[in-house]
Every structure is written in C-alpha cells, then in structure tokens.
Amino acid sequence: xxxxxxxxxxxxxRELVEKHGEQFTSDFDKNKPLIAxxxxxxxxxxxxxxxxxxxxxxxxRQQTS
Numbered sequence: 001x002x003x004x005x006x007x008x009x010x011x012x013x014r015e016l017v018e019k020h021g022e023q024f025t026s027d028f029d030k031n032k033p034l035i036a037x038x039x040x041x042x043x044x045x046x047x048x049x050x051x052x053x054x055x056x057x058x059x060x061r062q063q064t065s
Contacts, residue, residue: 005053009046012039013053026059028052 005013016038017024024031031051041047 024058028055
C-alpha cells in the first residue's frame, strides 16, 4: 500500500487537472515548475506531493487511452 493523500492534495490536484490537464506530462520533473506556476505553495513538500499525484493521474489516463 502507498501513502494516503490528504483532502487538500486531492482537491488541488483535481482542480489543476481539470483546468490545465493537457499541459501535464508523465514526467515528475517537468510537472513541478508547471504546478509552481499555477498554485502558490508555501512549501516545496506540498508542491512535490501534488506534482507526484498529478504525474500518477496523467500516467493512468495515458494507459487507458
């Protein structure tokens, strides 16, 4: 089992994917600056958690397509 994501992480990720989903890739390092551009986080840790979750969702969408 993996780590459990908080409601904040899931909500922010869902909103980002709905608004800017076509810009995200399956590469974590490319998603980090994009997320920092759209949302102003006070910590790098939260940014990285959201970037990882966005990457995971993007990979799942590519596999189902």
